[in-house]
Amino acid sequence: MTINESLQWAMEIFEQEGVENARGNAEHLLDHCLGMDRTARFLMRHERVLSTVEEDVYRRLVAQRADHTPLQYLLGKAPFLNEDLVVDKWVLIPRPETEKVVEVAIWLLRQGESVVAPVVLDIGTGSGAIAVSLAKALQAKVWASDVSAEALEVAQINVRRLQLEEQVAVVHGDLFCPFHVLNLAGQVDLVISNPPYIPHRVVDTLAPEVSQHEPRMALDGGEDGCDFYRAIVPAAIPFLKPGLGWLVLELGDGLAVKVQDIIGNQREFSTPQVFPDLNGKDRVIMAKRGR
Numbered sequence: 001m002t003i004n005e006s007l008q009w010a011m012e013i014f015e016q017e018g019v020e021n022a023r024g025n026a027e028h029l030l031d032h033c034l035g036m037d038r039t040a041r042f043l044m045r046h047e048r049v050l051s052t053v054e055e056d057v058y059r060r061l062v063a064q065r066a067d068h069t070p071l072q073y074l075l076g077k078a079p080f081l082n083e084d085l086v087v088d089k090w091v092l093i094p095r096p097e098t099e100k101v102v103e104v105a106i107w108l109l110r111q112g113e114s115v116v117a118p119v120v121l122d123i124g125t126g127s128g129a130i131a132v133s134l135a136k137a138l139q140a141k142v143w144a145s146d147v148s149a150e151a152l153e154v155a156q157i158n159v160r161r162l163q164l165e166e167q168v169a170v171v172h173g174d175l176f177c178p179f180h181v182l183n184l185a186g187q188v189d190l191v192i193s194n195p196p197y198i199p200h201r202v203v204d205t206l207a208p209e210v211s212q213h214e215p216r217m218a219l220d221g222g223e224d225g226c227d228f229y230r231a232i233v234p235a236a237i238p239f240l241k242p243g244l245g246w247l248v249l250e251l252g253d254g255l256a257v258k259v260q261d262i263i264g265n266q267r268e269f270s271t272p273q274v275f276p277d278l279n280g281k282d283r284v285i286m287a288k289r290g291r
Helices: 003-016 022-034 038-043 052-066 071-075 096-110 129-138 149-161 227-236 256-264
Strands: 077-080 083-086 119-123 141-146 168-172 190-193 246-250 273-276 282-288
Touching (some): 003 022, 003 052, 052 071, 083 129, 083 149, 096 129, 096 190, 096 246, 096 282, 119 129, 129 141, 129 149, 129 168, 129 190, 149 168, 190 227, 227 246, 256 282
Parallel strands (some): 119 190, 141 168
Antiparallel strands (some): 077 083, 273 282
């Protein structure tokens, strides 16, 4: 098949299978197979015939995408802020909503009291997107935990690729458990997390790219979506610096009031503040540990 024929063939399959943005997906996968970017492909003759290997690989990837395997998993990468991060089936695909969480955290730690090389705990790091972004932006020392050993392997790859080994340490364990042996009580400037927050009954109703392919343990937040907020909020208190430490969490849709109540029930925290994402949805909640 030629380049044009390959694109047309893939687009028809994607349209039949209900894959959104059929052309964009077809182009991304073809560029991946050809080992070039979009500009280079445009400069190439569209009558150019794919090699046998290129065509075989393209057919395989198109079949997987038609089965709703996320494009990012097939490409092995996902954009986040100013970086392309390695991703695979063991980690949640980084999303623009989480970029807002990072931006709020950076803004907080650059305000008020000057914090040099802040200490950060990233709970449920997944691909390490939050951890590496904060390490780069703030020269922070980040401890990043995850209960999934496979996810931590991906996070470690991203740490190494960005040469952040001196700043980011990934540790295996559930929530705060790995941090208790590190003598970090009262030493942490920021606890941050994008926890699982999809209500259990909703997970299977999500797009097949999500419900069938992304790790369920990174999505399912229990009956009302708040299980992990209930676990993280009180557990963060002993680690945060009194009067200085911040808690920053990503919010699931419609959960702002519930999470405000969860934080408000802990007297150690200030009144929580909520920030919207680019779509106007409540997406980030933050609160400061009192003195």
